[in-house]
Amino acid sequence: EAGVTQFPSHSVIEKGQTVTLRCDPISGHDNLYWYRRVMGKEIKFLLHFVKESKQDESGMPNNRFLAERTGGTYSTLKVQPAELEDSGVYFCASSQALGLANYNEQFFGPGTRLTVL
């Protein structure tokens, strides 16, 4: 079974440009999460989708970040316009539907390393 995949693995852009990151969760996983790790610090939550709906977007840093999950399958995270402080590694994770297990393990993708120059 394929794990969580993310594209691209690396992206280098200039300040002010737009970048779109993509995440394909494990097939059948209703929950999709975005996290990011900046400057070797802790991995921080950005937002949580349940199918196509945003369940929790309390971690989104500002309105330059837009996440979508049309159709409840893959998700995109767009940064527009990108700033220097947006550099970091963006992780996506997915988990099964609620109620299928007492503990709902999140499976992480390999991440997208974003560098804003």
Add this chain to the structure above:
Amino acid sequence: DQQVKQNSPSLSVQEGRISILNCDYTNSMFDYFLWYKKYPAEGPTFLISISSIKDKNEDGRFTVFLNKSAKHLSLHIVPSQPGDSAVYFCAARKTSYDKVIFGPGTSLSVIP
């Protein structure tokens, strides 16, 4: 405002010895505690977890201990192996489907 703390950025242990990684948390609402392992250029991989109603959970060479009154947990790896060298993140959640709150990580090096 860091809710999950790992005060040791790095740890070196001899192969075959015990590795003890420590973690403290501040939010008493956390109900699940997890350890993730991360190799370079990969995403975090779930290692072991413990519910707040337990004080110990064991899985092979890995044991997690929880001291709820002290808001402290630890991961014990016995015996340590070179392949265990990675960054270990302590993490917590309020519910089984809530977002994961990560600590800053401890880089473990197991020396052959």
